[in-house]
Amino acid sequence: MKAIAVSILLFAYAAAGAADIPAITAVKAAHMVDVRSGKLVDQAVVLISGERITAAGSQLTIPAGATVIDLGNKTLLPGLIDAHTHITGRPEDAGYSIIAKSIPRITLTGAHNALTTLRAGFTTIRDVGADGYTDIGLRDAINDGDVPGPRILASGPPLGITGGHCDDTMHAPEYKSIALGVADGVDEALKVTRRNIKYGADVIKICATGGVLSFGDDPRTSQYTLEELKAIIGEAHRLGRKAAAHAHGGDGIRLAVLAGIDSIEHGSYIDDEGIKLMKEHKTYLVPTLYLGDWLIDNAEAIKLPAPLLEKAKVVLPQARINIGKAIKAGVPIAFGTDAAVYPHGLNAREFAVLVKLGMTPAQAIRTATVNAADLLGWSDKVGSIEAGKYADLIAVDGAPLNDVRALEQVQWVMKGGAVVKGN
Ligand SMILES: [Zn+2]
Incomplete structure (x- = not known):
């Protein structure tokens, strides 16, 4: 009788604990563009809870029970x-x-x-x-x-x-x-x-x-x-x-x-x-x-x-x-x-014109991420893949830091943690 009561208590405790821990999504990709430095981060992992990014970097540990979205060889960028x-x-x-x-x-x-x-x-x-x-x-x-x-x-x-x-x-x-x-x-x-x-x-x-x-x-x-x-x-x-x-x-x-x-x-x-x-x-x-x-x-x-x-x-x-x-x-x-x-x-066809007029691809990408976020007054919400910002992410084939036209064919899109294009 006593044993049953204890196991019910334990079950209740475990259920309450699970409800308190928000579901985590982990997005993995071969590369990620750090828009501030204009450099690639390899073996990228972005951890997301609800609408927001909680962590992003190379080879981050993925918490047990997380939903994993593996984008393979693609390159991640901020929306x-x-x-x-x-x-x-x-x-x-x-x-x-x-x-x-x-x-x-x-x-x-x-x-x-x-x-x-x-x-x-x-x-x-x-x-x-x-x-x-x-x-x-x-x-x-x-x-x-x-x-x-x-x-x-x-x-x-x-x-x-x-x-x-x-x-x-x-x-x-x-x-x-x-x-x-x-x-x-x-x-x-x-x-x-x-x-x-x-x-x-x-x-x-x-x-x-x-x-x-x-x-x-x-x-x-x-x-x-x-x-x-x-x-x-x-x-x-x-x-x-x-x-x-x-x-x-x-x-x-x-x-x-x-x-x-x-x-x-x-x-x-x-x-x-x-x-x-x-x-x-x-x-x-x-x-x-x-x-x-x-x-x-x-x-x-x-x-x-x-x-x-x-x-x-x-x-x-x-x-x-x-x-x-x-x-x-x-x-x-x-x-x-x-x-x-x-x-x-x-x-995205605008990027190639900016590069033609003298920008590097990294500079052109910055205009549509950190710079535009600054102009909108939304630097705390969007424009880079960083903890605290909305999980607005895109993925492309190819190497956008070498050829910005890769951005004309976006393969996968996530807005606020929800996938809106691609698997
Ligand atoms: Zn106009």
């Missing part, structure tokens, strides 16, 4: 970060056809693109400009587990001037179409910044110059004044958000940096003064260069209106020359693509 997407957009939306799409329809396009992006190895994105609040709704649906996708830091509708790059510049006046983020003057700009935050914006996006895929404006001219930029950026910072500025022309780049912007997007006409200012202010540049190849090759297929194609042919080759200078001069770079201008899922 990639794209700091410039438009997740709810598509290349076909560049012309007039977007007028016929409702907000619910656009959001569902976003859900499709989110899965494609995640499976391409991008486990985190910063979405900088969406129709309405579609990217914010999508972010919340992903966080709630309703649809699969990357972690999203979302801006909602970008702020811009009347008739500027981020207004609906394509309509006849009879349609009275005004994009949701349009704000002129300090008072309106403050109101729209606050309204975006009210509806859930994590980051404030500003259109500081003209653009390529907009009618009737010039990418080289600035659109907001210094006073307006200071008001928007100051308010974003006061309310705990960073701000990102679409800026092609040198004047707009200079004004946005002087007003305290956290990142310049595109930067196509960055000049010596812009390079100097961005280095001084430690402002990130987010170049988006691969899109030029795709857009010009596929202009006919997506029915890109002629005036937009003409602008693209002038601006995009020039951008590579100027961004090459900025990279060589040491301007901080974070990885971005402008995915939506070309199909989502091809994001």
Whole structure:
């Protein structure tokens, strides 16, 4: 009788103990990229508990009872970060056809693109400009587990001037179409910044110059004044958000940096003064260069209106020359693509362009990991394979530190400890 009581007690103790120890997953691979040093770690082991990494290194002891995922000869990297997407957009939306799409329809396009992006190895994105609040709704649906996708830091509708790059510049006046983020003057700009935050914006996006895929404006001219930029950026910072500025022309780049912007997007006409200012202010540049190849090759297929194609042919080759200078001069770079201008899922094609412009593969990989995490303000969560961070991991064949194109074929993806692609 006594013996039975003791064994019941022991059983109860063992059961309680097992429940207290969280299940461990161990991911093994032949190699792992240490993104900080730019070196390979061989016989890599990553230990994961729940959503987070608990340890990572070479030949770590795997605890008894752990679930082991053996990736064989593959190379592990942290999940990639794209700091410039438009997740709810598509290349076909560049012309007039977007007028016929409702907000619910656009959001569902976003859900499709989110899965494609995640499976391409991008486990985190910063979405900088969406129709309405579609990217914010999508972010919340992903966080709630309703649809699969990357972690999203979302801006909602970008702020811009009347008739500027981020207004609906394509309509006849009879349609009275005004994009949701349009704000002129300090008072309106403050109101729209606050309204975006009210509806859930994590980051404030500003259109500081003209653009390529907009009618009737010039990418080289600035659109907001210094006073307006200071008001928007100051308010974003006061309310705990960073701000990102679409800026092609040198004047707009200079004004946005002087007003305290956290990142310049595109930067196509960055000049010596812009390079100097961005280095001084430690402002990130987010170049988006691969899109030029795709857009010009596929202009006919997506029915890109002629005036937009003409602008693209002038601006995009020039951008590579100027961004090459900025990279060589040491301007901080974070990885971005402008995915939506070309199909989502091809994001990793940007790496080869960065290498062509003078980066080593390790430097290019850093732009999409530690640098992008720093720009997002998420260095404690993502961007490297280290204890305490989310278990966001990818694996590739080949040697990405020798050839970054290996990242264009991601074989296996894990987000927050759950495998989302591969076995
Ligand atoms: Zn963009």
